[in-house]
Amino acid sequence: MGIFFALSEVAGHEVPGWVTGFYLLVLLAMVLCLAFEEKIHAKKSLIVGTFAGFCLVTETVIGYFTDRAHPMLPFGSITLPNGHEIALPIYVPAIDWSVITIILGASLFVEVTSRSGIFTWLAIKLTKQSKGDPWRLLIFYGALTVIFSAVLNNVTAMIIVGSLTTVSLGKLERRDLLLGFLITEGLLTNVGGLLTLISSVPNIIVGQAAGIGFVPFFLTSAPFVFVATLVTLFQARLTFGVKSLATDEERKIAAELVASFDEKESVPSVRFFWCSVLLLLGFIVCLAGQSALPWDLDELGMGFVALFFAGLALWFYKNEVDTFYKAVDWDLLGFFASLFVVIYVMEQAEVLGIIGEGIGAMLSLPGPAAQA
Structure with missing residues (x-):
């Protein structure tokens, strides 16, 4: 653990070394719990979600007692591009929603179109x-x-x-x-x-x-x-x-x-089959050309493309869409949403920076002077 404290000192981080070391131990504990998921008899979303909550609570409390003027977590309103401010819970912007929406949209889309045969x-x-x-x-x-x-x-x-x-x-x-x-x-x-x-x-x-x-x-x-x-x-x-x-x-x-x-x-329905073919082709084309979509549609991102086509496909089963919602792997979505929160907290505690510097130090080769 001493090497991480030393690296923290050298890097000039404002976060105290003991805080970085503490969250490094928390990260290792989470990895161990995931490794022994079957022994614990708990889903990975629950494991990581519990660690995410623990990290948010402890980092908030530590920030309160160490430096109230500069809390470790950046609480406050978020300024939108148009200048408006919006108040969001700290864990909402911590999640990479583009990843979550791509997983959710693609899962729903494939689940529906696969029924066409x-x-x-x-x-x-x-x-x-x-x-x-x-x-x-x-x-x-x-x-x-x-x-x-x-x-x-x-x-x-x-x-x-x-x-x-x-x-x-x-x-x-x-x-x-x-x-x-x-x-x-x-x-x-x-x-x-x-x-x-x-x-x-x-x-x-x-x-x-x-x-x-x-x-x-x-x-x-x-x-x-x-x-x-x-x-x-x-x-x-x-x-x-x-x-x-x-x-x-x-x-x-x-x-x-x-x-x-x-x-x-x-093929249960010829009409649904060919509609699924067209939707699948449109889905692939829009994903492939997402960055080139006109009229600023590219700004909506691939997550929107996935959700949009999933919504179109669900209209073929408009009276039983809940069956497709049940088929979504919510444990996977919960796992990654919680993991993003944990990573966000680790970033604020300088754990990621320390790990990166540690890996860089291990991979670095001796310079020409040292070789001479």
Whole structure:
């Protein structure tokens, strides 16, 4: 702990060293509680929310007794760009609402549009295109897993692709390949989670913090995802012995078996299906071109785009929207909202600065003079 006090002194922070050390211990305690979440039998949102409340209370009290003229937390009204002042609780501006709204909007949008059967329809179409060849099937399912993981959560992607994999291999009488297929698809869900800005929560947080748009993020990550996908597929081919069909007779029988799949069975309503296709295309286009939207619409941010399209999609189930609200991962949203508050308090206590300087000191290389 002494090294952090020393770094605090050198950096000339106004926050007392013991305060920084105290909140560093609080941060470590929170990380440990999250690591032993299953042992504690508490949801991560409750754990982090409790620490967020504790941090707000203690930092307010410490500021009151140490320097009332300059409290540690910047209480007071917030001045808007138009000059008006608005009073908000200290924890409201501490939360990065752009991240929260993207997660909420994208979750609702995908939950609604997936009911149209669009993702299952696409999966069955590709299955028929493979003509039952195991190697082509692995390539198609692998690519589909990456694409689905880029727009859906990993669990939903695995449910769709994994269930179709089980049925397809069962019909082709190749259940011996099932474990290899499922393991490969499970690995590729993580690869697909790197592809777009909305693929995973870490992507959203990093993109928002660094000001990275949807298209630049995609163009940067796509080559890495492409290479990782190819390596995973070829490694799976070698490890699990997935080979192409050898004879024309085998290919003919396999093609007839997968031809019996009917993609139309997954579509409950043709009208809703095509509306979902248009909404999905519009959603992707607006996210990709969000920074170039005219008439200052770009100022609304990607969070608004996600919520707006979620609202449009919900009109197809206007009498049962509450069922979709229940499907939202509120534990995840509560976790990140609380985490932003904790990070905000840690920033005020100079914990983040101290950690950054400590990491920088550990990673710094000796200069030319020292090397000489």
